[in-house]
Amino acid sequence: MPVLTADRVASALRAGASARLLDDVPPRHAEGDAVAARNINTAGHTRVPRYVRGRRGTVVRDHGVFIFADAHAVDGQRKPQHCFSVRFEAHELWGEDATAKDAVYVDLWDDHLDPLR
Amino acid sequence: MNGAHDLGGMHGFGPIDPDPEEPVFGDEWERRAFAITLAMGARGDWNLDMSRHARERMDPSAYLASSYYEHWLHGLALLCVEKGLLTVEEIEARESAMRTEEQR
Numbered sequence: 001m002p003v004l005t006a007d008r009v010a011s012a013l014r015a016g017a018s019a020r021l022l023d024d025v026p027p028r029h030a031e032g033d034a035v036a037a038r039n040i041n042t043a044g045h046t047r048v049p050r051y052v053r054g055r056r057g058t059v060v061r062d063h064g065v066f067i068f069a070d071a072h073a074v075d076g077q078r079k080p081q082h083c084f085s086v087r088f089e090a091h092e093l094w095g096e097d098a099t100a101k102d103a104v105y106v107d108l109w110d111d112h113l114d115p116l117r
Numbered sequence: 118m119n120g121a122h123d124l125g126g127m128h129g130f131g132p133i134d135p136d137p138e139e140p141v142f143g144d145e146w147e148r149r150a151f152a153i154t155l156a157m158g159a160r161g162d163w164n165l166d167m168s169r170h171a172r173e174r175m176d177p178s179a180y181l182a183s184s185y186y187e188h189w190l191h192g193l194a195l196l197c198v199e200k201g202l203l204t205v206e207e208i209e210a211r212e213s214a215m216r217t218e219e220q221r
Contacts, residue, residue, distance in 0.1 A: 001161040001162070001163070001164055002161050003159065003160060003161040004158075004159035004160075004161070009159070012159075017165070019165075041119060042118060043118050044118060044170065045118065045166055045167075045169060045170035045173065046118070049123055049125045049126075050119060050123050050125070050126070051125050051126035067166075069166045069169075070166075072164055072165075072166040072167075073164075073166035073167050073169065073170040076164055076167075093126070094126070
């Protein structure tokens with residue numbers, strides 16, 4: 001991991017740090033696709049909240065290629081891949097008592113999602 | 118990990134009611150915790166996601182009973198120990214010395 005030297009501190013703080021990558025990686029999912037969040041129970045870091053694991057959703061936006069946080073937290077591997085906004089209906093997450101119009105949008109990576117056909 | 122940080126969907130925490138006038142830092146030590154965490158991150162010994170995972174590994178009962186920047190300080194201390202920059206004994210000795218100073 002790069003060291004931030006004193007001469008670059010001011011510009012780095014102004015610019016902020018982005019996890020977006022320029023790698024040309026093909027997406028495994030597309031907007032409109034039905035997907036299921038993987039049932040990940042790692043002792044490491046994951047961006048998949050418990051309440052969406054194993055649940056079905058729909059890809060609504062492809063944000064582009066980003067550092068895969070789950071791998072990055074373990075050993076610094078960037079594992080570049082697409083990150084998507086996935087819509088989960090409240091019914092799917094919270095059962096029949098949830099209101100029909102509510103939904104939760106979660107940003108999830110390619111490695112978090114399986115296609116549903 | 119299935120830690121205490123993963124609160125989504127849990128009952129019992131009450132409504133989310135943010136104060137529109139909420140200051141960026143509630144106390145001076147929080148400003149320092151933020152600055153020290155960023156400064157130590159600049160060494161390049163770990164990345165942002167490793168910092169998040171360090172906070173997640175806090176003891177669950179302590180996590181729920183402490184504030185946002187306490188999580189930050191805990192995570193930073195854990196990473197410093199794991200990377201060999203500090204020892205637990207050094208941190209405890211400093212905490213003890215600061216408490217003694219406060220009591221004067």
